[in-house]
Amino acid sequence: MTRIIAFESSADETSVAIVEDGHTVLSNSVATQINSHRRFGGIVPEVASRHHIEWITRVLDDALKQAALTPKDLDAVAVTYGPGLVGSLLVGLMGAKTFAMAHHLPIVPVNHLAGHIAAARFAGKVEYPAMALMVSGGHTELVLMREENDFKVIGETRDDAAGESYDKVGRLLEFPYPAGKIIDDLARKNQATVKFPTAMAHDDNYDFSFSGLKSAVINYVHNAQQRGENLNKGELAASFQNAVVDALLGRTKRALENYPVKTFILAGGVAANQQLRQTLTALLETFPETTFLPVPMQYTGDNAAMIGAAGYWNYQAGIFADLDLNTDPGLDF
Ligand code: KG4
Numbered sequence: 117m118t119r120i121i122a123f124e125s126s127a128d129e130t131s132v133a134i135v136e137d138g139h140t141v142l143s144n145s146v147a148t149q150i151n152s153h154r155r156f157g158g159i160v161p162e163v164a165s166r167h168h169i170e171w172i173t174r175v176l177d178d179a180l181k182q183a184a185l186t187p188k189d190l191d192a193v194a195v196t197y198g199p200g201l202v203g204s205l206l207v208g209l210m211g212a213k214t215f216a217m218a219h220h221l222p223i224v225p226v227n228h229l230a231g232h233i234a235a236a237r238f239a240g241k242v243e244y245p246a247m248a249l250m251v252s253g254g255h256t257e258l259v260l261m262r263e264e265n266d267f268k269v270i271g272e273t274r275d276d277a278a279g280e281s282y283d284k285v286g287r288l289l290e291f292p293y294p295a296g297k298i299i300d301d302l303a304r305k306n307q308a309t310v311k312f313p314t315a316m317a318h319d320d321n322y323d324f325s326f327s328g329l330k331s332a333v334i335n336y337v338h339n340a341q342q343r344g345e346n347l348n349k350g351e352l353a354a355s356f357q358n359a360v361v362d363a364l365l366g367r368t369k370r371a372l373e374n375y376p377v378k379t380f381i382l383a384g385g386v387a388a389n390q391q392l393r394q395t396l397t398a399l400l401e402t403f404p405e406t407t408f409l410p411v412p413m414q415y416t417g418d419n420a421a422m423i424g425a426a427g428y429w430n431y432q433a434g435i436f437a438d439l440d441l442n443t444d445p446g447l448d449f
């Protein structure tokens with residue numbers, strides 16, 4: 117049995133978790149700062165770093181307490197070293213290094229994106245080859261995995277990430293940040309009345325583009341305002357979401373047709389989207405050889421449990437870091 121304590125602080129969540137054998141969450145303590153950033157319409161890096169400093173030891177104590185464990189019950193310390201905001205990442209990294217040094221534990225470096233994907237392990241067994249659709253506030257990628265810890269990006273966004281487009285359209289419609297869940301809830305209760313373009317639907321690749329869709333929504337709203345029309349935000353939310361989900365679905369279908377895989381993973385903050393989960397479930401029914409593993413709802417957003425799951429892969433592969441491990445804010449696969 118391997119117990120890993122994991123630290124995550126790449127954006128606006130401070131989190132520490134303890135995970136057993138990469139799939140059993142013994143504790144997952146998450147402190148979110150969303151309320152502090154909301155009035156600015158996005159994450160303010162300096163504010164985020166300060167919050168992480170305030171919260172890191174509290175979530176650490178809480179994670180140990182929730183699991184009813186002491187440091188001597190642990191085998192390693194996993195930590196997110198990128199991608200993310202440098203000032204935010206540094207706080208988790210310093211916390212992890214200090215804990216590791218004090219308790220003579222090895223440090224396992226973890227890529228935040230691999231963490232989002234590894235959270236699929238909390239839903240079931242991942243069999244290879246596998247494919248993941250990683251959709252978050254900063255990334256939109258189709259990733260092929262021939263085996264554990266082997267990531268090949270076959271498609272990615274050329275401009276905005278899917279979550280970013282939700283947040284930008286949300287800002288336009290004067291919804292609080294982050295707008296993903298608000299738009300998702302509104303879309304469920306309203307009819308889509310506007311057909312927005314699904315970018316690059318016919319290109320022969322697996323890439324995404326969401327900035328054209330964002331501009332189309334902005335133009336629509338400005339034109340309506342100029343004509344003095346009342347905006348139906350619910351119908352707009354439903355129309356925008358249809359276009360996002362269509363784009364994600366179209367690329368995924370093409371990728372699955374060309375790369376037969378045993379497991380298909382949906383991961384990242386946008387993986388909480390109900391319409392996306394439902395339409396992907398229906399799509400995957402047409403690929404009977406492939407098991408659909410969407411990350412469980414409570415682990416779609418940033419959390420340390422997912423870092424503990426990915427840390428287990430690295431631990432087993434013998435990937436360790438020294439105390440001179442640094443952050444890598446622009447890290448990709
Ligand atoms: O993975 P995440 O928590 O943080 C990053 O690593 O970026 O993703 C956050 C993003 C935000 O853009 C948020 O608006 C979006 O995920 N999001 C959603 C939903 N819940 C969160 N987007 C669409 N539908 C949702 N239900």
Ligand code: ZN
Nearest residue numbers: 232252417418
């Ligand atoms: Zn994330």
